[in-house]
Amino acid sequence: MGIILRWLGAFLLLSATYNPTQLNFTRWAEANWQTQMPLTLLLGLLLGVGYMIYIGATLRSIGAFGIILVAAIVAAMVWVLIDYQILTLQNPSLNLWLGIFALSVVLGIGLSWSIIRQRLSGQATVDEVQE
Template sequence: MAQFTVGRFVMTGDQISARTVGEPGFSIGSFFLRLLLAIAIVLLTFNPSGFSFFHWTRDAFFNSGLGPLHLLAGIALLIGWFLFVQATRQSLGLLGVALVASLFGVLVWMLFFYDVVKSSSSATLTWIVLIGVAVVMTVGMSWPHLRRRLSGQATVDEVSD
C-alpha cells in the first residue's frame, strides 16, 4: 500500500495520521547546551581575565606575530557570532531583544540594589554584562522551540525570492 508524507501527516490508503518522528525535541538540557555554546562564544571573544581572542590577537599584533591560527580562530568565532545573532534577530526581533535585555538588566540591578554583588569592581560588572549577552543569545536561539511548546504555534521562516 502506498504511503505519502506531508510534514507531520502520513497518509496510508484512506487514513491520515499525525506523527512526531523527525521533530527535534527541546528540553532543559538543550537550552543549557545552547547557553554553554553562547557563553563559550562570548567569553572566548573577550573576557576580563585576559585569556580571550581579543587579548591573544592584540598581543600578537603588537609583537608582529599574527599568523594563520589567529585568522582561523577569528573566522570560527565570527561564524558562531553570526549564527547566534542571526537566529536571535529572526526569532525575537529588535523589540524582543530589547525586552529580554531589559529583563536581564533589571535582574542585575536587583543584584546590586540588594548588595548581592558589590559594584566596586569593573571586572565583575564586565563578567555580568558578558553573561547577559550570552543569555540574550540563548533565549533568541531557543525562542521558536519555547513558543511552539507554550502556544502550539510553529514558526515558519519567510523565503525571499
C-alpha cells in the same frame, strides 16, 4: 536541556572573544598577530561565523524589540540583586562577567526562541519560504 546548551554556547563564544582574564582571543591575537597571523585570522573568522549564527538567529526570531526587552529584563534582575545588596558593582571584572552573562542570555534566548515559544504555546514555528 537544549536551551541551556544554546545559552552556554553563547556564553562560551562571548567569553572566548573577550573576558577580564588573559585567556581570551582578543589578548591572544594582540600578542601573536605578528608571529601567528594565519592562525589568528582563522580563529577570528571562526568566531565571526559563531557571531553570524547567533546574531542572525536572534534578529530573525525575536527582532530588535525582543533584544531590547530581554536585555531590559536581565538589567532589571541585576538591579534587584543590587537593590537587595546581593550584588555590588565595585569590581570591574565582575561587571564585565555580568555583561558577558547578559549578552549571552539575549543570544541564547534568541537562538532558542522557537523552542521556548513552542513549549509555551504548543504551536510549532515554521519558516516562511520566499520565492
